Amino acid sequence: MLGLSLKGTVVIKYRLRLKTGLHIGGAKDAFEIGGIDNPVIKLSAELNLGDRTIPKGAPYIPGSSLKGKIRSLLEWSIREPKGLKGEVKTSVEYMYEKANGDRQEAGKPCDCGTCSICKIFGVSNVKTLETIAEKDISKLPGPPRVEFSEAYPTEESINKLKQQLGEGLYTELKMENVLNRITSESMNLRTNERVPAGVEFEGEITFDIYSEEDLELLSKLLQGLLQLENTYLGGSGSRGYGRVKFTELNIIVRGQDYWEKGQEKELGTYNSVIELRKAYNQLKKEISEALSLDKK
Numbered sequence: 001m002l003g004l005s006l007k008g009t010v011v012i013k014y015r016l017r018l019k020t021g022l023h024i025g026g027a028k029d030a031f032e033i034g035g036i037d038n039p040v041i042k043l044s045a046e047l048n049l050g051d052r053t054i055p056k057g058a059p060y061i062p063g064s065s066l067k068g069k070i071r072s073l074l075e076w077s078i079r080e081p082k083g084l085k086g087e088v089k090t091s092v093e094y095m096y097e098k099a100n101g102d103r104q105e106a107g108k109p110c111d112c113g114t115c116s117i118c119k120i121f122g123v124s125n126v127k128t129l130e131t132i133a134e135k136d137i138s139k140l141p142g143p144p145r146v147e148f149s150e151a152y153p154t155e156e157s158i159n160k161l162k163q164q165l166g167e168g169l170y171t172e173l174k175m176e177n178v179l180n181r182i183t184s185e186s187m188n189l190r191t192n193e194r195v196p197a198g199v200e201f202e203g204e205i206t207f208d209i210y211s212e213e214d215l216e217l218l219s220k221l222l223q224g225l226l227q228l229e230n231t232y233l234g235g236s237g238s239r240g241y242g243r244v245k246f247t248e249l250n251i252i253v254r255g256q257d258y259w260e261k262g263q264e265k266e267l268g269t270y271n272s273v274i275e276l277r278k279a280y281n282q283l284k285k286e287i288s289e290a291l292s293l294d295k296k
């Protein structure tokens with residue numbers, strides 16, 4: 001990482017379509033709701049995004065929800081050298097062994113400081129970074145590469161929800177049963193609030209590029225997007241909630257020209273993460289060229 005400078009940023013603008021209802025929990029008293037046990041997170045005031053306005057009460061997906069879920073999925077799947085010792089394992093295995101029986105510690109995000117995940121998402125444990133800096137400063141991970149914006153419902157989705165549910169309503173209520181194991185009678189009903197299937201959100205992922213190696217890290221992030229599509233976002237995933245699909249992934253590169261003149265380079269739009277991954281080898285060359293990564 002040492003001696004490298006920021007060359008530019010790859011921006012992925014995307015749409016995220018809900019294949020099933022989505023529940024990302026919000027604060028119960030932050031919004032006026034009667035009788036809902038599990039409210040979803042919503043805007044507490046109207047939000048002006050510049051080109052459009054999102055009404056008060058509209059649900060959104062916090063960037064932190066996407067980031068946390070994708071990071072956690074990758075920590076279970078990417079097997080790589082961890083920390084200064086460089087033992088090859090997943091982040092979950094690494095943290096579990098490092099915790100040595102301490103349950104609180106065992107479940108924490110990877111803090112080895114050297115693996116792809118630590119480079120992409122960052123390391124919250126400053127002590128790890130100090131240890132690496134002392135022993136081998138060239139192994140420092142550098143700044144976190146990725147940022148996730150909040151994702152807001154598209155204008156079409158907001159209008160559709162208004163038509164279907166009425167002015168100011170953007171969510172549905174779902175009753176959930178718990179069955180008595182002996183009598184099969186319903187023991188209690190809970191009301192879950194969720195964003196209806198079919199709603200589309202739009203958001204942005206930005207990925208900072210310092211060197212060629214970061215293009216490999218970006219490829220791993222794309223793997224994480226695919227893994228998210230294979231599981232769920234938000235709560236109640238085992239009951240079918242939160243199935244999502246990325247569509248219209250628009251790739252934009254911002255380098256020196258952007259900082260000086262506001263000029264960015266659009267590299268293309270892909271209908272799915274799979275399509276984007278198939279085109280990635282070619283895309284890598286184009287990003288490298290746009291940011292002059294081969295030149296020092």
Ligand SMILES: [Zn+2]
Pocket residue numbers: 082083091110111112113114115116117118
């Ligand atoms: Zn790590």
